[in-house]
Amino acid sequence: MESPVKTETQDADWVDAMIRVRTQRDRAAFARLFRHFAPRVKAFLVKSGATEALAEECTQDVMATIWQKAHLFDPERASVATWVFTIARNRRIDLIRRSRRPEPEDLPWGPEHEPDQAEALALQQESERLGRALAQLPDKQRDLIERAFYGERSHSEIASETGLPLGTIKSRIRLALDRLRHEMKQST
Amino acid sequence: MTKIQHHLTDALLMGYAAGTLPEAFSLVVASHVSMCDECRARLASYEALGGGLIDGAEEMALSDDCFEAVMARIDGADAPAAPPVRRVRRPGLFPVPLQDYVGGDVEAVRWRPIGMGVRQAILETDREATVRLLHIPAGSAVPDHGHNGTEITLVLQGAFRDEDGRYGPGDVEVATEEMHHTPVAEPGMDCICLAATDGPLKFRAILPRLAQPLLRI
Secondary structure, eight states: OOOOOOOTTHHHHHHHHHHHHHHHOOHHHHHHHHHHHHHHHHHHHHHTTOOHHHHHHHHHHHHHHHHHTGGGOOTTTOOHHHHHHHHHHHHIIIIISOOOOOOOOOOSOOTTSOOOHHHHHHHHHHHHHHHHHHHHSOHHHHHHHHHHHHOSOOHHHHHHHHOOOHHHHHHHHHHHHHHHHHHHHHTO | OOOOOSOOOHHHHHHHHHTOSOHHHHHHHHHHHHHOHHHHHHHHHHHHHHHHHHHTSOOOOOOTTHHHHHHHHHHHHOOOOOOOOOOOOOSSSSOHHHHHHHTSSGGGOOOEEEETTEEEEEEOOOTTEEEEEEEEOTTOBOOOOOOSSOEEEEEEESOEEETTEEEOTTOEEEEOTTOOOOOEEOSSSOEEEEEEEEOTTOOSOOHHHHHOOOOOO
16 A cells, blocks of 8 residues: 655645645645645545535535635644645535534634744644554554544444444544554654 | 533544534534633544544545636636634623524523423524523423433533533533433523434434544544
8 A cells, every 4th residue: 555655844835835825826836735635525525425526516616615715724723634624524514414514603813813833833743743643543443433534424334334343343443543642642 | 600510522522523413413512612622622633633534535536627627616706705704702691603593692592481481492403403492490400301312411501410410601411311310400590501412303323423432632
């Protein structure tokens, strides 16, 4: 299985691309984000049960939203991948589940506060560590987390699909999350 | 406000981060997170997990003209974006997501009596589950409002007690079907809660997911 080695600065590069999109409407930077994220957003939507046609339509929507809402991206609060994930998740709720999503109120500070480079860098580095820890999980554990996290399916439905007993699935998910937590602690 | 003692479970936060909860449950989660910085931070860590999963996901081929289609869409609509409306705390008892559903604060609620002095107002959500506001007179027992699955209750005003402890403003109680308890509103102030429960029209069991003791990261 090929898994590209991520450099320590990959997430910071995505932040840089987002800022170029926001401040300069930089199409080359947007194209870089598109090449990385669009095929993954589509895969996420298909895994969540969308048809390929709907997933394609929805992916275009998500990518256009990234351009249009670039000014709302705050690198002190989320990595670009996390921000993209929340947009894709919300479009999935609108378009595929046809439901509404109540959002928490905003904190009394917002994107217009004084940016803090160190905070943003620390958050991006932590996201990279989480990404690496996830990549190092055994396939079976990562797969189950993915299904529990993305899927519309309940654990018992996953059980009938994978042929594993429900108890095994639950304990594997727990094991996977434990392992992630451990990795995050070690590398701090 | 006293410190929040009873928080959302990891399963609820993870389900909300993943976007798989019914709307009724999401409203209670969004309301609690609005009142609780600790759960806001935990929610962010589950969203980061979602980001990590999407970042490490296998790619799926796009249609050949996908990028051009997106650029055409952007060029067709690229009016300068209006500054977003900040949804910060407004005066009143209810957090903003709840005010959005009620159409105002507590005085805008259309209460209906359900007996023993207790009043309720069912809020409109999709039909996977049900969410209601409950107004319980100080000192009264909370009536059995028939949850046949998981029920989560957020206290907005006053407090209630049951065998498990005291629930004050901002606290969330997560109760399963098996739990038999008799919550009683504390004397002094009427208790107002927001409660979501698996609706009668639910076909897909969300209980296994919600009852999961999924972990914190």
